[in-house]
Structure formats: C-alpha cells, structure tokens
Amino acid sequence: MYTPWITAGAAVLLTAAAGPVLAQDNNNGFYVGVGLGEFSTEIDDISDIGDVDFNFDTDESAWKVFGGFRLNRFLAVQLDYYDFGNSSVAVGTLPLTAETDGTAASVVGTLPIGPVELFARVGRIWYDVTVDFDGDSVVDESGNDNVFSAGVGFTVLGRLNLKVEYEEIKLEDAIDDASAVWLSASWRF
Numbered sequence: 001m002y003t004p005w006i007t008a009g010a011a012v013l014l015t016a017a018a019g020p021v022l023a024q025d026n027n028n029g030f031y032v033g034v035g036l037g038e039f040s041t042e043i044d045d046i047s048d049i050g051d052v053d054f055n056f057d058t059d060e061s062a063w064k065v066f067g068g069f070r071l072n073r074f075l076a077v078q079l080d081y082y083d084f085g086n087s088s089v090a091v092g093t094l095p096l097t098a099e100t101d102g103t104a105a106s107v108v109g110t111l112p113i114g115p116v117e118l119f120a121r122v123g124r125i126w127y128d129v130t131v132d133f134d135g136d137s138v139v140d141e142s143g144n145d146n147v148f149s150a151g152v153g154f155t156v157l158g159r160l161n162l163k164v165e166y167e168e169i170k171l172e173d174a175i176d177d178a179s180a181v182w183l184s185a186s187w188r189f
Helices: 004-022
Strands: 029-043 056-070 075-091 094-113 116-133 136-156 160-169 177-188
Touching: 029 075, 029 160, 056 177, 075 116, 094 136, 116 160, 136 177
Parallel strands: none
Antiparallel strands: 029 056, 029 177, 056 075, 075 094, 094 116, 116 136, 136 160, 160 177
C-alpha cells in the first residue's frame, strides 16, 4: 500500500542520513547565492527641476545575485550584481523616478563562532544611476565607488549559508546616501 506518508517518511530518513555527508568540510571552494532586500536612496537638493529645490528619499525592494570563492574559512573573494529597483515619488503631480544597478567586486572576511559566522565585506562597485523627472533625465551617472557591509550568517545542512547583511553603498557622484539590508542564501560547493 503506497501512501504519501511513506514517501514523506522516506524523505525525512534520507535527509537525516545525508546530514553527516552534507556536513563535510566546506572551508574553501566556490559558492553562489541570491539576496532580497530593501534599498534606501536619498538625494539632497535636486535643483535641476525647474526652480524647485527637492529632496528625494525613498526605500524600494531590491535583489542581487553573487558568487565567490572561499580561500579558507576566514577569507573569500566575491562578485555581486545588484538591481536596486525603481524608486519613485511625486513632485506635485509629476513623477520623479530613480533607477540604480551595479556590479561589485569585494573581499569578505569571516569570523566563525560555532555555527554562527560574523562577516564584513569591503569592495568596489561600478554603478549606473538614472533619475528622471516627468520623462526628462536630471541625473545620469555611471561611476565606481566603495561598498562596505557587515552581518551574521549560519550554515545549515553543511552547504546552505543564510545571512542577514547591512550594506553601505557609496555612490558619491550620483546619490547622497545609499544603503541596503539583505536576506540572502548561498550554496557552498
């Protein structure tokens, strides 16, 4: 007699038996991951909009994909692609929108404390920022600047790393203040 309960029980037993196999040492090697977060954008004094001095401050959903290589349990190198979404507000009845994306290369330092890992990341981001007001571009900048982050993570099943991260993104030429909070998951090979 075949039932879904037998299948579920077998899956649980196989997962429990695979735990020691999956928990093997993964202190070095490749990893890939995705992150979902909230990106905060602040532009002070957008004076290119007619005669109006306007401050732009908004939070939007964002996502990133990343990959890297762990040199050892304390040090890794990482590449990120960011899509910070489209931020928008209304000035009177006219729309003001900002679109930001970028790519970053960074070094990640990790301090393992039992099952928990504290980490910090420092690197360089290459970005594109476009701010449009009623269909006209008022900011169109591409450049590169520093990116810093810190957070805490833990690994489950020996390979799946889950993290909470706060990130400061310096986009000095285009945005006065930019930061993000991320929830991310990566798979360590």
